[in-house]
Structures are given as C-alpha cells and as structure tokens.
Amino acid sequence: MIIRMEDAVGSGAGQAVTFSLTDGDTVHILHPEQIVAYRGPSSGRSDRLMNVKGIYRKKKLIRADITGPSQFTAALPVGFSMHEIQLEGEQDMLYDFRHVFFYTQHVTMQTRILKIKNMLVTRDAVKMKFSGKGSIGILTQGPVCKVKLHPTEPLYVDAGSIIAYPEAAKLDLTVYGNHLASQHMNYHWKLTGDGYVLFQAGRQNQRLVNELNDEGIIKRFLREAIPFGGVFIK
Structure with a gap:
C-alpha cells in the first residue's frame, strides 16, 4: 500500500x-x-x-x-x-x-x-x-511529538492534545503552576510510567492566530480619538 x-x-x-x-x-x-x-x-x-x-x-x-x-x-x-x-x-x-x-x-x-x-x-x-x-x-492538528515518560517525574500534556499513551501509564487530570497559571489553562493529563506518549502540537495555534490578528482595544481607541487616526494608525 x-x-x-x-x-x-x-x-x-x-x-x-x-x-x-x-x-x-x-x-x-x-x-x-x-x-x-x-x-x-x-x-x-x-x-x-x-x-x-x-x-x-x-x-x-x-x-x-x-x-x-x-x-x-x-x-x-x-x-x-x-x-x-x-x-x-x-x-x-x-x-x-x-x-x-x-x-x-x-x-x-x-x-x-x-x-x-x-x-x-x-x-x-x-x-x-x-x-x-x-x-x-x-x-x-500540527506536528506529532513523541516524549518518553518517567516513572516518578510527571509529564503534563494538554488533555485535548494527547494522541496516545501506554495502557499501563498512570494518568490524573489536573492543572499545574501557581494560582494564576492554573486559572487560565485547560485541564492537563499528568502522566508517569514507562514508554512514550504522543501528542499534537498545533491544537492551540488558532487561538494565538486570533490574538495576533486582533487589533486590540488601545489601537482602536487611538484611531478614533486622534484626528486622522484612521489614516496614520493601521
């Protein structure tokens, strides 16, 4: 084939x-x-x-x-x-x-x-x-990454990005980091064990593209507040 x-x-x-x-x-x-x-x-x-x-x-x-x-x-x-x-x-x-x-x-x-x-x-x-x-x-969505698991040191992977993991691996749904970090992230799989985990690295791209293409509140305000702002501020 x-x-x-x-x-x-x-x-x-x-x-x-x-x-x-x-x-x-x-x-x-x-x-x-x-x-x-x-x-x-x-x-x-x-x-x-x-x-x-x-x-x-x-x-x-x-x-x-x-x-x-x-x-x-x-x-x-x-x-x-x-x-x-x-x-x-x-x-x-x-x-x-x-x-x-x-x-x-x-x-x-x-x-x-x-x-x-x-x-x-x-x-x-x-x-x-x-x-x-x-x-x-x-x-x-995006490239496929392959990372080896460790028996005691956890690997955190976005729950929506994971593709495959060993059947014997230990998984827990969680977030990590300080209070602010944990408030603004998706749930992650916390994985430990032997073998490899596969995950896709492009799932979050669209959100970043939307942010990069967003004009932003400040730019829109300056364009409207400054005379001829629509001409000079693109």
Whole structure:
C-alpha cells in the first residue's frame, strides 16, 4: 500500500490523501464519508457497522473495508493532517478513537473504557488499543511529538492534545503552576510510567492566530480619538 499526501492549494484549504492498494491489500477507513474518489471494482468496497462498546454503542458508526487493486482519495478537515504510525507486534498504546482515520489488515482493534470522572472532564469515553503488524493513520492538528515518560517525574500534556499513551501509564487530570497559571489553562493529563506518549502540537495555534490578528482595544481607541487616526494608525 502506498499513501500520498496531496498538496493543499491556497491558504485555509484542507488536505487530501490518496491510497494506492495492490492485490491482497486491505485498509479499514473509520471515516468513510471523507472518501471523495474511488477507482477499482465496485466489489472492492464493503461498508459495515462497527461494534464499539461504551458511549459510542448508540451511534451507527460505519467502517469502510477497501481491498486492492484499487485507488481512492479521502479529504481531510481544514487544519488537520494525517500521521501514519507503523505497528510491530504487540503494542500497549491507547489511542483517541475520534482521531483514528484508518488501520490496515493484520491489525486488531480493542476498546478500552475510561473512568467516569475522566469522561466528564474530557468528554471522551473510549480509547482504542491496536496490536499486530501494519499501520494506523491518526488525524492531527500540527506536528506529532513523541516524549518518553518517567516513572516518578510527571509529564503534563494538554488533555485535548494527547494522541496516545501506554495502557499501563498512570494518568490524573489536573492543572499545574501557581494560582494564576492554573486559572487560565485547560485541564492537563499528568502522566508517569514507562514508554512514550504522543501528542499534537498545533491544537492551540488558532487561538494565538486570533490574538495576533486582533487589533486590540488601545489601537482602536487611538484611531478614533486622534484626528486622522484612521489614516496614520493601521
């Protein structure tokens, strides 16, 4: 299987990804509504309902199984890119179900239900555990960072930015820093243990862009108060 990212045209445009499958390849797409073009036999695509435990069990989640030889293109949401992760044998990583875009043949998927208190804060109920030999595709905002955990020294990661972490890791929802810092930050996962954690580093970008593009109260006041301020103050 060959995966090719298509170049985005124009600022603010979303990305697209093209999958080229050879005879014997199979890929499972968890967001089949994003497929915009397909070339191959009609029988090469078979959609089915997923059996997912937990809060998602009431939703009709559909998975598209596509076999080769075929080629198809899927659109990605604006601001998102896809990161492919190679799996080798048994894995102990738990992934955010909402961000999993695809997984290949010979990769098995199991669900893990979070604790109730964590569900209420993160609005996330299910994590996915993958094992086997193949690859999975994760939708991310910005680059993907990989940091090694320490058994006693905690790593704090924004709860909405985390992609995957070891199943055996210890997690606590918290904030850190002094009183002012803790008042103005999102909830973070406090992680300790062995293995690595993956997180996306672009989730906060839009908020900063909005702040940088904001004219600000002082500039608007000066433009209105000073004669010809609208001419000299841009």
